[in-house]
Amino acid sequence: MSADEGSGQANTALASAIEEAGCTHAALARRVNELGRCQGVVSRYDRASVTRWIQGMTPRGRAPEFIAAALAGYLRRPVTPAGLGFAVQAQRPVAARALAYREDVSETLHTLAELGSTDISRRSLLGAVPFVAAALLDPQRQWLLWLLEEEQVPRLEAVAGAGPVEEVRAMIGMFDEMDNRFGGGGVRASVVHYLSAQVAPMLRQQGMPASQRRQLFTAAAKLAAMAGWSSYDSADYGLAQRYMIQGLRLCAEGGDRVLGGQILAGLSHLATSLGSPDEGAALARAGIATAKRAGSPLGMMRLHAMAARAFAARGDSHQATACLHSATAALEASHGAAQESVWVRFLDHHYLEAEAALVHRDLGExxxxxxxxxxxxxxxxxxxxxxxxxxxxxxxxxxxxxxxxxxxxxxxxxxxxxxxxxxxxxxxxxxxxxxxxxxxxxxxxxxxxxxxxxxxxxxxx
Incomplete structure (x- = not known):
């Protein structure tokens, strides 16, 4: 990591936040190093580094982002680098907008189109796109409000014959196969381009039958989730978060609770893996509430497994074990992949074995x-x-x-x-x-x- 720069003035905002958090300088430095390591950034900060920051030194690179995330964890509220007295480059507008779950779905489609276009063809304009754990709260709240307002689970009608939904689903199948064989990094650009340049404009067209339109929104939500996972596989964590949040909004338009639960599972996985297991546990629980009455035991199995991962990362053996038991019970309740939603048919007992192995690893078992x-x-x-x-x-x-x-x-x-x-x-x-x-x-x-x-x-x- 690059050396720090001095401003010549004491950083009173940072000092106040550290005092309010009640953490030692050494503990803060360790947490900053841990958060950076989760995102592939090596740093060796110690308590003397924290003292220098308070005295006016500004760490370079992404360190202010990790300092803010560390203090947000201690304080249990959102914290930004700017709020800590660090001068940071303003986010590009689309990168900021893509963290929001918009009520007007047309804004979501516009955001996805612009984000995808900038991501693929003008990547340098995005600049650094950080993962922002505190930004996960509002999308989760908005989704749960939508869930409460729904009187019943929407039943999507079959669409006879060929059409845009069938075409998009075929592309999803092809992307899935490539992802499984070669990893998300190899298919990411194709997924993002197809979603932003072809599917998003398709959804803005008028005259499509309502049932077909709902299914197309659901398929677009799946593509956005795939863009998120493939960005994750490319170490583009901030982009992964943004695509998944936008996918969640599209999923509400399609009314598919099974897929909504799976997108929340993806966000939970992302948060836990990047050192924010509290958010990971909350997202998994929101997903469980989403999928509870959706008739998808396999979807519930994955969500309980994600909750177990989050609790294990927190060192909570009791809760993690209970969640694994719930995941096993959900798996046993399934009548097989053929009886489940297409979005969860890849899940089986081997998936649960792999996730449970990670839980026991983190618990030292x-x-x-x-x-x-x-x-x-x-x-x-x-x-x-x-x-x-x-x-x-x-x-x-x-x-x-x-x-x-x-x-x-x-x-x-x-x-x-x-x-x-x-x-x-x-x-x-x-x-x-x-x-x-x-x-x-x-x-x-x-x-x-x-x-x-x-x-x-x-x-x-």
Whole structure:
């Protein structure tokens, strides 16, 4: 990370926020480093760094964003870099608008069209697009208000013959296949372009039958969610958040609660993975409320699994275990993928095994994590992204049991898999393993692994 710059004046706003938060300088510095590491930014701030910031030094790069996010977590309210006295470049208008859940869906379509166009053809105009945990509260609230106002779950009528809905669904299927084979990073530009340049304008046309229009909004919501996941896989976390928020608004227009719950699951995953498990848990619970009466046990299974991930990241073993039990019960209640919504048919017991392995990893329950991660590795031989993630989790389970040779061997296999996919989620899982190697970095086998991993994972913190 670049060196800090001095303004010559004490930062009283930052000092007041730290005092109100009641955190030590060392604790704040650690949290800033953790949040940066979650987004692939290596920093080594310490309590002296915090003292310098208070004295007027401004950290460069994305550090003000991470400082604001850290203090927001302590204070339980939104905090911005500007509110902490840091001079930051103003967000581009579309990047700011895309964080909002608009009542007028035409504004959503306009935002998606502009965001997608700027993202693909004029990317430099977007500048840095940060993930903003505090911005997740309003979309969640707006969605739940919509949910309360609905008198019943809308039943979408079938559309006979060919038409725009059938075409869009076919494209979704193709994008899904490419995503599963090569990771979201490889398909991201195609998804964003198709959504913003073709589907969004299609939804602004007049004269479409109401039932077809609702289904097209739902398909567009799925595409926006895919744009979010593929941006996540490209390490574009701020864009991932914005596409998912806009997808949630489109989903309300289509009236599909199953898909709405899945988009909330995606936002929960994103928040938890980026160091905001409180928001992750809240989003998962909103998703559970959404899908409760939607007749989708598999959708409920995934949402309970996301809640378990969030609680495990918080170190809450009791809640995490309870959520895993609920996920298992939901899975057992399903009558099979063919009886479920098309949006959740990819979910099965292997998916739950993989997510449960991550929960047990974060809770330090290595034996359970090993069993489930190993099962996931064998079940996902043809899905390289899931294979890479599960091998990284399995490596961590071995490490937690002091089986270093097995841990390094398994992590090396995960590293080899990363060469064929474009998936930041897979990279994150292996970075988590590497971080846990820190106490043993002097050992030759660890030094050799770090040498091999550096071109893919970047420098270690």
């Amino acid at each position: 290595a034996v359970q994590s090993e069993r489930l991660a190993d099962a996931s590795v064998h079940a996902n031989a043809d899905r390289r992204r899931r294979q890479a993630i599960s091998r990284s989790v399995l490596a961590t389970a071995y490490l937690q049991q002091q089986r270093l040779d097995e841990a390094i061997g398994t992590a090396t296999q995960a590293l080899d898999l990363l060469g064929g996919i474009h998936s930041e989620r897979s990279v994150q899982a292996l970075r988590d393993f590497r971080t846990r190697l820190a106490p043993r970095r002097t050992e030759p086998i660890v030094r050799e692994f770090e040498r091999k991993a550096r071109p893919v994972l970047g420098a270690a913190a």
